[in-house]
C-alpha cells in the first residue's frame with residue numbers, strides 16, 4: 489500500500505503564557521515561567537496549591553524549562569493570576585512575559601556567570617527590539633555548555649578561549665567578556681530583526697537565507713556536556729517524571745521533606761532539587777535506568793482536542809515491550825511531546841495507529857491503521 493506523504497505540522501508563532509493561556513480539551517493551559525527556571529520552596533508549594541485548587545492536580549515540565557498548569561476553568565483564570573502574583577511568578581504585562589524567554593543551564597550557582605548574565609539580560613529586556621514570540625535566549629556560561637540543544641536563538645556559552653555569543657544555527661560565535669556579552673547579544677538580535685525576511689521567525693532558518701557576518705562567527709564553542717539523567721550530582725538530586733508530568737501532591741510532599749531546597753526546571757522534563765536532598769519515598773524517578781525515561785507521550789485524549797488516542801495509558805501498557813528502544817506516542821501528527829527523532833513513533837489516527845521508525849511524528853509512516861495487538865507484534869519484530 490502506498491502511503492501519501494504527511495506534511496510537517498504548522499508551528500504557530502505563539503506560546504501560551506499565564507496572561508495569555510491556551511484553550512485545550514480539558515480547560516485552559518496556563519504556562520508559568522519561573523525566573524531563570526528556578527522556584528523557591530515557597531513557590532513550589534504555592535504552585536502545587538494552585539494546581540490542586542484550580543487545575544487537574546499535575547504540573548507539566550516543558551522543553552523550554554517552564555511549567556504548565558492544565559485544566560483551569562475560564563472563570564478561575566483571574567484567581568490563578570492573583571495566586572501567581574502573590575508567589576512572584578507573574579510578569580507585570582503579557583509583553584514582558586513573552587519577551588522574558590530565557591533558558592539557563594540548570595547546573596549553576598547563585599553567584600556564577602550564568603546567573604549574573606541572566607540577571608543583566610532580564611534587567612535590559614526593554615532594550616530588545618520587537619521579536620517573534622518564540623524567539624529566545626540560552627545562557628550557559630559556567631563551563632562546558634549544557635543546553636546547546638534546548639530551543640533558543642541566541643546563546644551565551646563557554647568556549648576553549650573564553651565566553652562567546654553564538655547565533656543558533658552557526659557553529660561559531662563572537663568572543664566577548666562578561667562585561668560585553670549582553671551588548672553583543674543585543675547587537676546580534678538587532679541584526680536579525682533588520683535582515684529578517686517575511687515568514688522567518690527563528691535564527692537558524694534565517695541563517696540559511698542570510699549569511700551571518702564574519703564578525704559574529706569567529707570562535708568555536710565547547711562540545712555539549714552529557715545531558716543530565718535522574719541521579720545525584722554535586723549540585724543536588726535530579727528527578728525525572730513519566731511524561732514530564734509532576735503530580736502536585738507528590739511534589740508538595742517532596743518539597744516539604746526538603747524545606748530549604750530550590751527547584752530548578754531543566755529543558756529535559758526533569759527537575760533538580762539543589763542541596764543535600766532526601767530522595768527516598770518518592771514517586772519521582774531517581775535513577776537513570778527507569779524504562780519510563782524512554783517514552784515521550786503528549787497528554788492525548790481527552791485533554792487535547794485533536795488527539796485520537798489515550799496516549800499515556802497506551803504508553804504505560806507498552807513499557808514492557810520496548811527492549812531499550814525510545815518510543816514517542818503522539819495523539820496527532822503535531823508531535824508536541826518530542827520534536828526530535830525517536831526509534832519508534834506511534835501517531836493516533838481515527839482508523840488506528842500510524843507507525844514511524846527512527847523519525848518524528850510528522851514523518852511518513854511505514855505502516856498505517858495498526859491495532860494495539862499489531863503494534864505489540866511490530867515492537868517485538870523491530
Ligand code: SF4
Pocket residue numbers: 786787788789792793794795796818819820821822823824825
Ligand atoms: S501532539 Fe498531542 S498535545 Fe499536541 S496537539 Fe496533538 S494531540 Fe494535542
